Amino acid sequence: MPPEILGSVPIGLAEIVERHGRAVAEGDQHATLNDFRPDRIGQLVASASLPEQLVGSEVLRLTAEPDGKVTALIRYTAADGERIVLRSRWVELAEGWRVHHVRNLPETPPRLPAEGPADDGLDTPHWDGLRAGELRIQRCTACGEWIWAPRPMCPVCHSFELGWPAVAPRGEIYSWTRTWQPFAPQLSGHLPFVVVVVELAEAGGRRLVGVLRDGESAALRVGQPVKGDFDPPPDEHGWPLLRWQLA
Ligand SMILES: [Zn+2]
Secondary structure: OOOEEEOOOOOOHHHHHHHHHHHHHOOOHHHHHHOEOHHHHHHHHOOOOOOOOEEEEEEEEEEEOOOOOEEEEEEEEEOOOOEEEEEEEEEEEOOEEEEEEEEEEOOOOOOOOOOOOOOOOOOHHHHHHHHOOOEEOEEEOOOOOEEOOOOOOOOOOOOOOEEOOEEOOEEEEEEEEEEOOOOOHHHOOOOOEEEEEEEEOOOOOOEEEEEEOOOOOOOOOOOOEEEEEEEOOOOOOOOOEEEEEEO
């Protein structure tokens, strides 16, 4: 089936994208790399995640973007029948149309293997809270100081009487960054994603680091309100994760 074309996609680009999909499916690395924007090859090689054995490709849709780039959806079929959709953005350079950025669909936030309580056990109540669907932050029972990251002793009054009250997962963006590089293999297919530092309204302004859901193209600014919800664990051994989104 010919791809769906949205907007004024330049003549000839559909053919280029189809050829690219075939090159990827056939494992033609030379042709695949040739289609990447030269200054982004290192990043693009690990940006999307595909099975090793592919048997087919189909361009589903081409969309002309307001900034002149073109977004392509290509569906790949693996040897075992699994189907994977990649979204690539194409930009016209002096040497021709090149892939500027690529990722897997649907847009899902990354998960890292380092999730879960730290070895010293200090933050275990926080992770237990996530299992219970609560955001629990350490607080000194003696003087009321909110404490994050968790400590064995209150930094203000030196009490060892520390509690873990639940607070609303709400706050404001203190800082944020959008990551385009696959710094770890687990990030492949999830790029770009946005990491936020959230200042918690109900926990004395303590700040948590987390990933913003659907932050790929969101217009972000410091001070924006965000709310959190809880991603279920990936399996029975995994941990739930707190994800942020614009409130
Ligand atoms: Zn204290």
